[in-house]
Amino acid sequence: MLHFRLVTLLLLLISLPVARSQSVSLLPRPIKALLVCGGCCHDYDVQKTVLKAGIEARARVIVDTVQQGGTARESKIPLYADPLWARGYDVILHDDCFGMVDDTNWVAEILAPHRAGIPGVNLHCAAHSYRMAPDLEWPKYLGIRSLKHGPASPIEVRSLAVTHPILAGLSWRDWETGKEELYNNFTIYETSLALQRGRQGTEDCVVTWVNNYGKTRVFSTTLGHFNETVSDPRYLELVTRGLLWACDRLNADYLRPIPVIPTAKPQF
């Protein structure tokens, strides 16, 4: 009897690591994302770190970052000189600010992987990068063409398409940001769908939307000028859900639970 129990125990111990490795192997491969940042007017040194940590904490995504181009609006960054610049990545996040680059051939190189089906996520000044290239291919990829922005002051953000998967599971609906920049909507292409609008003074514009660029999913938000906005949990949740939706993987296999920090009750 003792011998039987020992054998049973040994079998159990042997089977444990196998069971553990099997459970690990059931998890999906993490999404590989490339965050491209650099250019004018923004604190990309801080924002690239905040975005990487914020996204990786919220989803099974590994974010690699490339920061190039210094602080100039006219930089053609070395990354895009390689025709295979996006190879190995499941999604690209554009968080750059190169508004004076208007070379259509250069923009075509940037858009090549997206035309081939790699999803895109575009943050803030990415909506102004490449917007002056004459063929307007970058704004068509985005779904909205913006040409200017308002002052640095709060934006009242409100959600519209609340049944869209990105918003349906979002923990917030409305948000009055701190100081931010409201980008205008010069052209709204019919391939896009507005998710959120923002009001700043008398201006009221789409600030978050999705687009179909051919068969490629594209998510964009023009929010994200200041570090306070980018590091806000509401922003990081929105961007993470947008990224997962663009990859068609907005589901429980990829979302990580974020611990809810209870709001402190006022002391009287």
Ligand SMILES: [Zn+2]
């Ligand atoms: Zn800005």
